[in-house]
Amino acid sequence: MRRFYLFGFLLLMSFDTLAQLSFKLAGSHALPVAANLGWLLRVFGQPWIYGALVGYLGAFFTWMSLLKHAPIGPAFAASHLEVVSVMLLSVWLLHEPLTTPRVLGAVAIVAGIVCLGAAERDAPEAVPDIAG
Template identity: 65%
Template sequence: MSRFYLIGFIMLMLFDTLAQVSFKMASIYAMPLSFDVTWLIRVFSHPWIYGALIGYLGAFLIWMNLLKHAPIGPAFAASHLELVCVMFLSIWLFDEPLTMTKVLGAILILAGVCFLAKDEEGDQEHEAVKIKS
């Protein structure tokens, strides 16, 4: 089952990241902002908006499937790993600055995932001992 989680969370992170980066790219190409038909045609004629839609749909389907099987605490924490991935891609693709706040946030997200995964592992070991007794 751990391979299922690993593959599932990697796919979730990839789809979430695709959605966020595509949405950012679509917003860049959607400028200047105007609420008219010409603007809508410009937005929907650019492929990045479809990358965002595919990313959101893929992430939703994978997330729903993972929730059927994964413990909610670690699953919820791991679902935020895409924020770290998007941060690094934004630095590379959009020349966004890497600030201490972003680094601290990434560290806290990674620590939260690790702590929740470790806690869940401990709970499973405790349950296995109870069953054997």
């Protein structure tokens, strides 16, 4: 089951990261933003918008599969690891600055996920209430 969680959350993080970076790239290539048909055509003329759609659909189905088995607390926290992966890939691919507050935020996110995972591992098994 551990391998399932590891693979599942890595897949979820990959799909979420693909979606976020694709939206950024599609939006950047469709500037200037305007509420008109020309802007929509520019957006949907970018291949990145379809990467975003694939990313969101993949993330949705991966998340639904993980929720069948994973405890909700740590699963919800781990589902936000894409914040860290998007930040790191944005530094590399989009040349965005890596600042101290961003690094500290990423460390806090990872530390929170580790704490939730440890708490879940050490928690006693829940007994289902069938009486009621």
